[in-house]
Amino acid sequence: MNKLKNDVTISIVTHNSDKIFLSLDALIQSLGQQETIKIRIFDNASETAYCEQLKTYANYPFIEINFYSENKGFGFGHNVNLLNQTGYGIIFNPDIILSENQLNAMVDHLANQPECGLLAPKILNEDGTTQFLIRDHLNVFDYMLRFIPFKFVKKMFAKRLAKFECRNLPEDQDSYVRMISGSFMVVDLQKFNQIEGFDPRYFMYFEDNDLCRKMEQAGYKALYSPQFTVVHLYERGAVKSRKLFIVFLQSMRKYFSKWGWQLF
Numbered sequence: 001m002n003k004l005k006n007d008v009t010i011s012i013v014t015h016n017s018d019k020i021f022l023s024l025d026a027l028i029q030s031l032g033q034q035e036t037i038k039i040r041i042f043d044n045a046s047e048t049a050y051c052e053q054l055k056t057y058a059n060y061p062f063i064e065i066n067f068y069s070e071n072k073g074f075g076f077g078h079n080v081n082l083l084n085q086t087g088y089g090i091i092f093n094p095d096i097i098l099s100e101n102q103l104n105a106m107v108d109h110l111a112n113q114p115e116c117g118l119l120a121p122k123i124l125n126e127d128g129t130t131q132f133l134i135r136d137h138l139n140v141f142d143y144m145l146r147f148i149p150f151k152f153v154k155k156m157f158a159k160r161l162a163k164f165e166c167r168n169l170p171e172d173q174d175s176y177v178r179m180i181s182g183s184f185m186v187v188d189l190q191k192f193n194q195i196e197g198f199d200p201r202y203f204m205y206f207e208d209n210d211l212c213r214k215m216e217q218a219g220y221k222a223l224y225s226p227q228f229t230v231v232h233l234y235e236r237g238a239v240k241s242r243k244l245f246i247v248f249l250q251s252m253r254k255y256f257s258k259w260g261w262q263l264f
Contacts, residue, residue, distance in 0.1 A: 006107055007087030008037045009189070012094055013077030014054075015044040019233050020094035024057055027092075030101045037103070041065045042077035074182070075198030075207040082189060083197050089187040091208075095233040096184050097126075102228045106186050109225060117191035117220035118212065120180035121228035122171075131232055132165035133181035134224055138209060139262040143252065147245075175224045178216065182208025184230050191220050199258075204244070205251040213259055 010027070014020050024039075031037060039062060043054060051067055058065050066080065082089040088107045102121070110119040123131045142164040145157055154161060162168070169175045185208070195214045198207050212222050256262070 006111060007085075008090065008103065008107055009082060009085050009087065010037065010039045010090040010092050010103075011078050011081035012039065012041045012092050013044065013074050013081070014041065014046065014094040015071055016046045016050050017094035021053065022233075023092075023094055023096055023098075026097050026099060028060065030098045031103070032101075037062060039063045040081040042081050043067045044071040044073070044077055045069060073200065073203035073207075075202055075211075076200045079197040079200060082187070083193060085189050085193075087189055089189050089192060091182055091185045091187060093183040093232065097231040097233065099231065100229075102230075103186075106225070106228050109228075110186050110188060110223065113221075113223055115221050116176075116223045117188050117195075117215040117218070118180055118222040119186040120177070120222065120224050121184065121230055122224075122226040123181060123184060123232045124229055125234065126231060131181075131234055132167055133183065134166040134169065134177050135164070135179035135209065136166055136177065137164075137262070138179070138255070139264055140252070140256065141264045169224060169226070171226050173226075176221050177224045178222065179209050179212040180222050180224065182211070183232050183234075188220075191215065191218065194218060201254060202251050203247060205248045206255040207251070210255060210258070 012020070027039070041054070041057070041063065043051060043065060045068055046054070054065060057063050068077070078091055088110065090103065106119060106121060110116060113119075120134065123133055125131055142160065145154065145161060145164075148154060166177065169177070195211075195218050197211075199210050199214070202210060215222065
């Protein structure tokens, strides 16, 4: 196995995520023990039994776990894990499955793109189909359209939705894009520190879009590299939970209030 040329920190933020154990087992098996890589887990005040199970992974010398006393959200936890670190960071959701170690290649690829601050691989469902999580722009109508359960409505706006989800990106080459998903991204930590990481005012949702805008504002690009892939056990919590949908709406308001309202 080729060792990474750069120091790499995999950052995982969790709150009672039942997928994290499957994710960690696959990650550990895939990575092996590399001297230049570490896994930092930030736990947002999970339940006691969950924390006890998570503690067993602290036996690995390359895993560090921070058990925090309150739930401060996604961006806050990644900032604790990654700010003031050097090298490259991997924003790694607790429901990501890494079946093949492509981290070496992804980090090296980003390192060879000095104009870029972020890199996204192609993110797949368990069945191998693509999750279309790249965005060129955000507006309220297109974002809310994705939550409408009626298929005939989505069929009416199929072309518009496809454009919003950047479905026309080439599969055989890199593309510069504006926004990538926080479920998995490779981050140049020098640039991440320069823009002071995630905006902690977002508890959950839109913090990844905001990070991309901050990178763009600082003069750095986001790179979509579909030759690399990871699997995301996507649950769309905001669709299933009224409480999470309210959090989603609150974050949407914060995002558009910060960057300017665009309805269509």
